[in-house]
Amino acid sequence: MKYKINKIDIEEGAQNFSLTEDIKKRLKEIPDNTVLLNNESYEYTDMDKETLRLLSFKGEFLKPCPGTNNYICCGYQILNIGTNCPLDCSYCILQAYFNKPSLRVFVNLENELARVAQIIDNSPEKLFRIGTGEFTDSLALDEIHRFSGLLSEFIQKKKNSVIEYKTKTTEIKRLFDIKTRERLIISWSLNSPYIVSHEEHKAPSLEQRLTAAKKCQDEGFITGFHFDPLIIHSGWKEQYMKTIDLMDKYLDPQKIIWISMGCIRFVPALKKIILKRHPDTIILDGEFIQGLDGKFRYFKPVRIEMYKFMRNLIEEWAGFNPGLYMCMESDEIWRESLGWSPGISDGLSDYLDDRVRSFWYF
Amino acid sequence: MSHIIKKENHPLITIEIDKISTQPGKYCMSYNFDNLELVKSIKDIGLVNKPYIVKDNERYQPVTGYRRITALKSLNIKDIECFDLTASGMTCSELLSFAIYDNIFTRSFNLIEKSMVLNRLHLFIKDVNEVNTLLRKLNINPRELKQLQALENLNEQEKELIASDLLSMKALNELNDIRDTDDFTIYVDYINKLKLNYNQQIQFIDYIFDLTRINNTNISLLLKNSPYINIFEDENLNTPQKAKKIIDLLREQRNPDFTKLQNAFENKINKLKLPSNIRIKHPRFFEAEGYQLEVNFKNGTELKDDLKSLIEKDGLDEVCDPWSNKKP
Numbered sequence: 303m304k305y306k307i308n309k310i311d312i313e314e315g316a317q318n319f320s321l322t323e324d325i326k327k328r329l330k331e332i333p334d335n336t337v338l339l340n341n342e343s344y345e346y347t348d349m350d351k352e353t354l355r356l357l358s359f360k361g362e363f364l365k366p367c368p369g370t371n372n373y374i375c376c377g378y379q380i381l382n383i384g385t386n387c388p389l390d391c392s393y394c395i396l397q398a399y400f401n402k403p404s405l406r407v408f409v410n411l412e413n414e415l416a417r418v419a420q421i422i423d424n425s426p427e428k429l430f431r432i433g434t435g436e437f438t439d440s441l442a443l444d445e446i447h448r449f450s451g452l453l454s455e456f457i458q459k460k461k462n463s464v465i466e467y468k469t470k471t472t473e474i475k476r477l478f479d480i481k482t483r484e485r486l487i488i489s490w491s492l493n494s495p496y497i498v499s500h501e502e503h504k505a506p507s508l509e510q511r512l513t514a515a516k517k518c519q520d521e522g523f524i525t526g527f528h529f530d531p532l533i534i535h536s537g538w539k540e541q542y543m544k545t546i547d548l549m550d551k552y553l554d555p556q557k558i559i560w561i562s563m564g565c566i567r568f569v570p571a572l573k574k575i576i577l578k579r580h581p582d583t584i585i586l587d588g589e590f591i592q593g594l595d596g597k598f599r600y601f602k603p604v605r606i607e608m609y610k611f612m613r614n615l616i617e618e619w620a621g622f623n624p625g626l627y628m629c630m631e632s633d634e635i636w637r638e639s640l641g642w643s644p645g646i647s648d649g650l651s652d653y654l655d656d657r658v659r660s661f662w663y664f
Numbered sequence: 665m666s667h668i669i670k671k672e673n674h675p676l677i678t679i680e681i682d683k684i685s686t687q688p689g690k691y692c693m694s695y696n697f698d699n700l701e702l703v704k705s706i707k708d709i710g711l712v713n714k715p716y717i718v719k720d721n722e723r724y725q726p727v728t729g730y731r732r733i734t735a736l737k738s739l740n741i742k743d744i745e746c747f748d749l750t751a752s753g754m755t756c757s758e759l760l761s762f763a764i765y766d767n768i769f770t771r772s773f774n775l776i777e778k779s780m781v782l783n784r785l786h787l788f789i790k791d792v793n794e795v796n797t798l799l800r801k802l803n804i805n806p807r808e809l810k811q812l813q814a815l816e817n818l819n820e821q822e823k824e825l826i827a828s829d830l831l832s833m834k835a836l837n838e839l840n841d842i843r844d845t846d847d848f849t850i851y852v853d854y855i856n857k858l859k860l861n862y863n864q865q866i867q868f869i870d871y872i873f874d875l876t877r878i879n880n881t882n883i884s885l886l887l888k889n890s891p892y893i894n895i896f897e898d899e900n901l902n903t904p905q906k907a908k909k910i911i912d913l914l915r916e917q918r919n920p921d922f923t924k925l926q927n928a929f930e931n932k933i934n935k936l937k938l939p940s941n942i943r944i945k946h947p948r949f950f951e952a953e954g955y956q957l958e959v960n961f962k963n964g965t966e967l968k969d970d971l972k973s974l975i976e977k978d979g980l981d982e983v984c985d986p987w988s989n990k991k992p
Contacts, residue, residue, distance in 0.1 A: 577877075578841075587878050589919045591949035601922050602950055603987035634953045 304473070305388035305442060305504070306352050310334035311404065313357040321409040322356050325446055329354070349579075350403035351388050354446070359408035364418045367436065372594035373630040374644060376562075377651030379432045381418065381465070383449050384408050387439045389470055390503040392580035393531055396437065398572040405438075407447050415456050422460045429655045429664070430460070435468025435489070442471045454480045464658050466526060470505040472514040478521055485662055487559055488518045489526035492549075494541030497533050501585055508545060512552040519557045524661055526559050530629055531566035532608050534588040534600065539611060546615045559657050560625030563612055567599040567630065595630075602635065609639030625657045673752040676714065679724065681744045684717055684733055689725040690756060690784060691718075691763040695776040696827035702735045711736065711745070716766075718759060719750040727759050728766040757788040761798075768801050776827040778804060779815035786813065811837070830856050835865040838873075850883050857896075858907040871914035922949070925986040932986070936977050942970060944983065955983070 310332055316322055317336060326334055332354075363382050369375030384407040385400050422430050434440040434453065444450050450467060454477075457465045466487040467477075477488065490511045493501075498508050506514075515525050527549075535541065566585060568576075570592075576583055590598040599605065609628065617623055627650060628636060636643035644650040658664075688695070715729025726733050727749055736744055749759065764781060767773070773781065781802060789795050799806065811833055815826060818836075822843075825831040831852060842848045851872070855865055872883050879886070886892070895901065895909045916923040926946075933944050941960040947953075957974075961967040974980065 586874070589922050591919075591922065591951060593949075594951055601919075601925075603925070603985070604921070606987075632951075632953065 304471070307332055307354045307405070307446075308352040309354070311337045311353055311355045313337055313355065315358045316356045316409050319356075319358065319409040319413070321407075321412065321447065324448075325354070325356060325407070325409070328446060348403060349386065349390075349397070351386070351390065351405060353404040354443075355404040355406045356409045357406060358410040359414075363408075363411065363414045364421050364432070369647065370595040370597065370630045373632055374628075374636065374650050375630060375647045376627065376654055377431070377647060378436075379430050380436045381432050381434045381453070382408065382437060383411055383434045383440075383447070383453075384443070385437045388442050389439060389505045390579075391470075391505065392501045392503070392576055392583040393533070393566060393568070393585050395568065395572065397575045397579065398569055400437070405443060407443065409447075411449060412452060415452075419456070419460065422463055426462055428462060429658060430463035431466065431654060431658065432457070432463055433466040433468055435466065439469050439471060440467035441469040441473040441477075444473050444476050448476060450476055451480060454482070454486055457485055458482055461664065464662070468526075468528065470502060470511060472506050472510050474514050474518055477518065477523065483522040483524070485658075486523060487526050488515070488523045489528060490515050491528045491530065492545055493529065493531075493533070494535070494538060495544050496535055496537075496541050497585075501533070501580075501583060503580075508548055512548050516552040519554055523557075524559050525553070525557055526625075527561045528564075528629075529612060530562055530564035531585075532563060532612065533566050533585050534604065534608070535584055538608075542612060543615060546619050550619050555620035555622070555624050558620070558624045559661055560627060560654060561616060562627050562629050563609055564629035564631070565600050565605045565608055567593065567597045569597055573598070594632075605631070605635055606638045609635065613640055625654070627654065674716065674747040674749050675751075676745055677748045678743050678745050679717075681733065681737055681741060684715075684724045684726060684744070684746075685720075686726075686730075686734055686737065688730075688780070689720070690788075691725060691727045691760055692730045693763065693767055693773065693777050693780045693784070694730045695780060696774060696824055697731055699731060699735045699738065702731060703738055706732070706735055706739060715744070715746045716749055716762070717746045718748070718752075718754075724748075727763050755788075757790070760784050760788045761794070764798055764802075768798075773802060774827040774829070775812065775833065776815055776818075776823050778802060779812050782809065782813050783816050808833075825852060825856075832862040832865055834862065835869060838866060838869045847883055854883070854887065858910060859903050860907050860911075864907055864911055867911050868914065871911075871918045874918055875914065925950075929986040932979070932983060936979050936983075938974070938977070939970070942974060950985070 307329060310326065310329060312322060312334055314336060337355075359382065361382070365380055365382065367375065367378040367380050384405070386396055386403070386405050387394070388405055434449070441450065453465055457463055464485040464487060466489050468489045468491065470491045474488070477486075480486065492508065492511065495508050498505065515527075519525055529542075532542075566588075573586060576586060589601055589604065591601050593599045600608070609631075613626060616626060626640060628639070631639075633643045633645060644653050711732060713729070713732070715732050716727040717724040717729075718727050719725075724746075729746070733744070749762075754762070764785075781798075782804070785795055785798060789798075796806075799809075804812065815823065815833070818826070822831075822836065826833065826836065835855070839848055839851055842851070851869065855868065858864075858868075860868055872886060876882055876886055891913055892910065895906055895913065898906070901909065929946055929950075936944070938944065943956075943958040945956045945958060947955070959967060959970055961970055
C-alpha cells in the first residue's frame, strides 16, 4: 500500500459489513474508531487524505454520468465505490464537488450489487459502459478494498456491460489475479511530464504509469487512456510530444480501446479552492472563458488547436484512430478538431459502444 | 406587547443624559449615520419624539432614539425627557421588536445595521415565525444570513466601507485572504477612487489577483504601469469612464488573445458600415456556434430593402470566426 493511512474511521452502520472487518484486518497496525454519522467538521483546505472512512452508502450505486449541459457527453455509467482520492492533483474537481473530507470507501458495495444487476438486466438491449474512476481513483486503494476482483467477477455475469478501472497509479498487482480479461478495461489518466510532476501531486510518474499499462497489456488486458485535463503551459507541444514518445516506447496501440481528450474546465467555485490548496499551480494561468455550461474553459480556438495537435500526434503514432473522443465538447469543436462529429451525445455513445464491440463479441 | 400601550407602563421621566449609555447596546441598530440634519432640527425646534429607554444595571439603555440621544449629547444638553420602559414588564425580545418596528417604517438599514439587527434577533427572539416576518420586513435574503451576521464583527474600517456602500460584501469576501495586509488597503483605495460598482469591484479584484499571481508582482506595481497611470491622469475622463477603461485594460491584459480576436471581429463588422438598424453580433465569448443578425424594421418592404442592401455589402462574405484563416 503506497498511500499513507493514519487512521480508520468507521461510521455507525458500517461496522457489521464483512468488508469492514476485512479492511481492519488488512490494516491491523492502523488505529480505528467508530464515529457518529456526519460528525466531522470540514475546512476545505484540509481534505484529510490520511484518514480512511468506511461507510455504508445510502444512495444509488450505479448512475449515469451527469455530463454537462450544451456539450456532447459519452453516456458513461458511474459505479460509485467511494469518494475522494489519496492523490492530490491541483486541478481535481473533487476538491469542490464533495464537501466531506477523508478517503471514503463504501463497504456495502457487495450487498448492493444485486440492485446494480437489476438495473443492467432491465435494459438488455443497452450496452453499459461502467466506470469506477469518476469520484475516486479506481485502483489507488484497491489493495485495501479489493473491489477490482469483486467487480470484475460481477461484470462477467453481466454480458451487456464492460467496466473501466481508471487510475493514475501503479496499483495493478491484484488485477493479475482476475481469471478473465473479458470486458475489463484498465485506463490511465495521462498528461505532459511537466504537468505530471508539478500538478499531479503524489501520483506516480508518467513512465511508472506507462510501465504499469504495458504490464497490463502484456497480461492480456485492454487499455484506455485519458488526456484530461489538457493544460496550456510553457512548451506544451514539446511536453505532450514527450508523452506520446513514452507511449510509443511502452504501448501497443492495437490494445487500446479509446483515448479521450478534454481541455481543463472547472466550476467557478473551484478556482479559489485550487489557489488555496495549491498556490504554486500554473493551471489557472491560461485565458478562460465561461462556457455554455457555466464552467470555465479555454477559448474555442485554443481548444481546437490543442485537440488538433493531440489528434495528429496520436494518430501518427498509432497509425490509425485508436478510438479518439472528446469529453464534454461541442459539435463544432468535434468537427474542427477531429474532422467528424457524433452530432449528439447518443452518437458518441454509439461510437464508443462500437469500439467496445470491436474488442469483444456480444 | 399589548401592555406597552398603557401609559402607566412607560412613564415620562427626566434624567441626566449621561446616565444613558451611548455604546451600541442590546437594542441599538444604528451605524455610520450622519446626524447633522438631526442636530440642526433639534437646535431649531427641539426634540419632537421622546426616546424610549430601559434601565440595565446602573445605566439606561436606549431602546429607541439612539441617534436622537447622540445628537442631544453633541449639543451639550444635560437633561432629557424619555419614556422609561423599565417597569413595563417587557422582555428583551419584546423590547427588541419594539425597537425594530420603531425603525423599520421610518428608514432603511445599511448592511452593518442589518447585521446588528440579525445578531440581536438571534440572541433574543426564538420564535421562528416572528424572526421570518422581521427578516421579510428588513428585505433580508435568508441565504445571506450567515454572511450578514458576521459583518458586525468586522473591524471599524471594513464596517464603514460596507455601511457606506463603498465595498460590496462579495468584494470583501474576495479580499478575505489579504485582509490583514497592506494590499487590502490598496485595493480598497482604488475601488473607492474609481467608485467601482459591485460588479466592477469583483472584476477588478479577480483580474488583479490573476495578473499579480501570473506575473509575480503586486497591485501597486501593476497599476503604476504607464497605461494605467495615463487613464488615472486623463483629465478628459470622468470617474465612471476611468473605471470602465481600467477594467477594460485589465481584461485585455488578462485575456490578450481573446481580446485581440474579439477586436478583430468587431473591426471587421465596423468596416461593413451597417446602418444603425442592423447589427451583427457574436455569441458570448464566441462559444456557441454561429452569429446573430439583428434587424429593426417598420414593415416588410423596409426589411426587404435592408436585406438587399446588406447582401450587397462589400466585405460581408469576409465575416467568419476571427481565428479562422480560411474564407468561408
